[in-house]
Amino acid sequence: MHVTIYEVAARAGVGIGTVSRVLNNSSQIAPATRDKVLKAISELNYQPQAMARNLARRRTHTIGAIVPFFTGYFYVELLRSIQAAISRHKYDLILYGVDDLQKKEHYFRHVLQQRRVDGVLLISMRLSDVFSAEYLRRKLPLVLVDAYHPNHDSITVNNEDGAHRAVQHLLRLGHSRMGMINGHLESTPAQERLEGFRHAMQEAGMPVNESLLISSDMLPEEAAVPNDGFNKEAGYFGMRRLLELHENRPDAVFVASDIQALGAIRALQQSGLRIPEDMAVVGFDNVELAELVGLTTMKQPIREMGDLAVEKLMAKINGAPPSSKLQHRFQTELIVRDTCGAKLKAQRNGHGRIDG
Structure with missing residues (x-):
């Protein structure tokens, strides 16, 4: 009965x-x-x-975030947004920092077994089908951020389109010898941004010079590039590798993250090259430091991504029915500053108009 x-x-x-x-x-x-x-x-x-x-069931009023290397600028800004959104719900945040991506499944399992949190945000890491099924079986609410799985709410950005538009912008400014400094190619954002680069070049009828495509996993051990490669060290040593090509170096480089771009700019400055006169640079993310150094970049809506991730996770915690739309993909925005050459070109043309 x-x-x-x-x-x-x-x-x-x-x-x-x-x-x-x-x-x-x-x-x-x-x-x-x-x-x-x-x-x-x-x-x-x-x-x-x-x-x-x-x-x-009893609640802990705590959300767990499994995140790689949360000292990176992108992650710091994303976590700041998540923390602010969680606080509005009177929840606390526990960070599980994964310093070695090969051990990420240990953290996935640990969070499931400990059950210290009411829900989980999985940031910038792939979720295997095995763990996807386990989270669903245990009914532990889960939202992916900057990552995708077809069975879970996923908050992503259109990486391929963002990279495509970044390269289009450089090509429109007259740059023709295009290079790219990327993260590790096992990273989904790195793969998608490389696809966007190739698509833009193909669309423009421009050849892709493979020697000008540098990914973090190609760099020597002395570069000491941590994990996913979206860091200053990867940008610095990636640019140094391009500069070793001398007269065959690129005249413009799309860098797959702003923090890498900062390292790349340092290498250019040390070599005595001018930015953008000798080499143009465009980044990806639009972290706060990008504005300080005048970096042209593709803006990710980091705050909005964090807000939406928390909103979706809290809805799951509160028992809302499954969403009919599991994936939400944000678009990027081109932010034109000093490093791409657009302002310089406008000055030389005698007007202030800058084409995006």
């Missing part, structure tokens, strides 16, 4: 409103009363609707 909320209330010695507030995790319920209601639910094997069933 189906147990009703009235029977739970009678067993616990409270009103049905109190049972409802416990199911909805109200902060106005005394701990002793909450315990009585939860005990009655357990004893009677009360099965509320899916939403209530989710809410009946």
Whole structure:
């Protein structure tokens, strides 16, 4: 026979409103009363609707974020946005920093086993089908950020289109010998940005010189490039490798992240080359430092990505039905500053118009 909320209330010695507030995790319920209601639910094997069933378990009011190398500027800004959004829900944030991508599954398993959090944000890492199924089986809410899985809510940016438009911009400015400094090619954003680069060159009828395409996994051990390669070291040593080509070096470089671009700019400055006169540079992300150095870049809506990720995760925690649209892909925006040569070209042409 189906147990009703009235029977739970009678067993616990409270009103049905109190049972409802416990199911909805109200902060106005005394701990002793909450315990009585939860005990009655357990004893009677009360099965509320899916939403209530989710809410009946005790909550930690904590969200876990599994993130690689959270000292990187992109991750710092993304986590700042996530922390602000979580705080609005009166939740706390636990960071699980993955310093070695080969060990990421240890963290996936650890979070599942410990169950210290009400939901998980998985940032910039691939989720295997095995762990996808396990998270679904354990009913631990999960949202992917800067990563994609067909069975989970995924917040991504259109990396391929962003890279495509960055290269188009450089080509329109008259640059023809195009290079690229990328992250590790096992990274999904790195793969997609490389595809965007190739597409733009093919569309323009320009040959792709493979010797001008540098990825972080191609760099020597002395470069000491950490994990995914989206860092200053990769940008610095990647640019040095391009500069070793001397007269065959590129006249413009698309760099797959702003932090890499900072390293690349340092290498150019050390070599005595002028930016953009001798080599133009465009980055990707639009972190705060990009504006300080006048870096032209493709802006990712980092704050909006963090806000939406938290919104979707909180909806899952609160028992909302599965979304009909699991993937949300943001678009990038070209931010023209000093390093691409657009402003210099406008000055030489005698007008201030800058084409995007």
